Amino acid sequence: MSAADARPPALEVRGLTVSYGRRPVLADVDATVPAGTLSAVVGPNGAGKSTLLQAALGLLPADSGRTLVEGRPARAALDRVAYVPQRDAVDWDFPITVREVVEMGRYRAAGWFRRVRRSERPVVDESLDRVGMTAFAGRQISQLSGGQRQRVFLARALAQQAPLLVMDEPFAGVDARTEAALLDVLTAVRDEGRSVVVVHHDLGTVRARFDHALLLNVRAVACGPVAEALTPANLRRAYGAAGVPGGAAGREEEPAWTR
Amino acid sequence: MDALIDALPLPYTDAVVATGAAVLGLLAGLVGVLAVLRRRTLVGDALSHAALPGVAVAFLLAGVKDTVSLLVGAAVAGTLAAVLVLALERSSRVRPDTAIGVVLSGSFSLGIVLLTHIAATGDAGQAGLQDYLFGQAAGLVQADVTLFAALAAGTVVVLALLHRPLTVVLFDAAFARSTGLPIRLLELVSTVLLVVAVVVGLRTVGAILMVAMIVVPAVAARQVTGRLATMLVVAGVVGAAVGTAGSLLSTATRTPTGPVVVLLGAGVVLLALSLAPGRGVLWHARRLRRDRRRRQREGVLVDVAAAGPAPVAASALGAGRPSRAVRRTLRRLRRDGLVRATGAGWSLTAAGQGAATAVLARRELWWAWLEHGAEVAVGDAREPDPDDLAGSLGAEAVERLRALGGTAPAVAGGAR
Secondary structure: OOOOOOOOOOEEEEEEEEEEOOEEEEEEEEEEEOOOOEEEEEOOOOOOHHHHHHHHOOOOOOOEEEEEEOOEEHHHHHHHEEEEOOHHHOOOOOOOEHHHHHHHHHHHHHOOOOOOOHHHHHHHHHHHHHOOOHHHOOOEHHHOOHHHHHHHHHHHHHHOOOOEEEEOOOOOOOOHHHHHHHHHHHHHHHHOOOEEEEEOOOHHHHHHHOOEEEEEEOEEEEEEEHHHHOOHHHHHHHHOOOOOOOOOOOOOOOOHHHO | OHHHHHHOOOOHHHHHHHHHHHHHHHHHHHHHHHHHHHOOHHHHHHHHHHHHHHHHHHHHHHOOOOHHHHHHHHHHHHHHHHHHHHHHHHHOOOOHHHHHHHHHHHHHHHHHHHHHHHHHOOOHHHOOOOHHHHOOHHHOOHHHHHHHHHHHHHHHHHHHHOHHHHHHHHHOHHHHHHOOOOHHHHHHHHHHHHHHHHHHHHHHHOOOOHHHHHHHHHHHHHHHOOOHHHHHHHHHHHHHHHHHHHHHHHHHHOOOHHHHHHHHHHHHHHHHHHHOOOOOHHHHHHHHHHHHHHHHHHHHHHHHHHOOOOOEOHHHHOOOOOHHHHHHHHHHHHHOOOEEEEOOEEEEOHHHHHHHHHHHHHHHHHHHHHHHHHHOOOOOOOOOOOOOHHHHHOHHHHHHHHHHHHHOOOOOOOOO
């Protein structure tokens, strides 16, 4: 973690409650993502992780509660955020090239009604380069593998040059090589003083690579530095005694039958 | 527009029909791209069917067959139908296809009942309202064409202005929302454009088949390009061409225009779906066959090699493959000088030995990649090309893989 800074938290939610119909999905969640950290949102399936991200950014109506980005109401601070939705949410047969997807990251800054100016090109080039997709810039997106698609999504977010990166399940269904490469990029982004929030499943990776974690199961079970948040006791509270991935002790080892 | 009509080397009425049909084809083609990419083409269908009662009500209210008031009636009814479909989807547990089915059939039936009622009144002014069912391009007059051209020009301007916001919303609505774009407003705009295109085509192509003018150009265009800008242009051109050809043909043969236009369009789509390079059915079939042959060839070669220096009978090379395929593959290999047949069976030639070794080396590399791929840094997002693993990974990565994979069984003819 870079010098615990005096900046306001990158993302803060207070008393956030969201329900779908009559079923609560998030109940009175308090959470803070300190500025300049690589933060994970972890929790069992159906814990409300994706909902939390969307509601925290004001993309989804909340029943009650407050959400702040850099101390300002989230809806008013969307220009400070680069949001990466789940990969499956889009039609990958859409007639568009890799480069055009990344250029979408510049539209808001460059103006929705103007052509992408020449001065925007270096930003797009650099974003493609950071995720290793330069050689694929002209490809139609349907020709990409799952890992390459996730790289394109990250490149688009990088092109937005926002101080807060919010990613929903970027590593789901991605090969090990891509996951490692993307984590390196995210770590570098953190080291530039920006903040990154990632929904993630793999507790082992979270322990090894992340600074900060929110353990969620409809309620916020724990929120803090990884070592303090992901204690065996907290994990049992979030996942139930039998359900902790890697066993009740919260070790990284998987049971043999999952290999 | 008038100058264009005069300039065409056609009799005046044909020139009017051709120009009108070209304009409506262009418009439907452009708007159809949005509808197809949004997967909302059936909303277009419901909308055009619902325009029919709109036309009937407008006639009953106005009492005369005035193009503008009929089109306004169609537009209002079409919009209502689109809103109704959305409302059914959102407010109840009705799925989109069901909601569309209910609205489409309900509103169309209402239209038929109203048209029958109007016909029964014996009002002389109502002749020709039936044309709104299957379309009749011959009835187009110059004023219609001018109106169509103005609406088409407006649509082109809106598309050009909103090109980027619309692209983002179409491709990734969640991302679009996170950049603060007004999603609902943009969806409303594309629905309005759809209404305009349907209304313009209604008289010429007819309520029943109008959806084809929306779908056909976009589907054909998607087959030949992977870029949205090109797709819009191609769809516009295809729509205009199909519209013009179909209208002239139907006028000459005195058939309803809608079916003729749609038959032509269906032909274009079939051609595009089967022949398009890289996407078409024929292209896929050829690639599948090539892959299958190559797999058989390499498999038989390796199996002959594994049998050792002694000749092997074709029947021993089955391994789950149909024996006819094995024999055919052996004959091809012999033609290429890779195997030879002796009385006792099949054996490799020197060239065949070399080819088998190359196949095994390639398999070896694949196994090494699957086992150790994650440890080999290739520096970018490169991924193995199944046809050319070594070429796609680069010499350096291949060398590292070979070193890592050194524990695998050695490449040798007899080892098995």
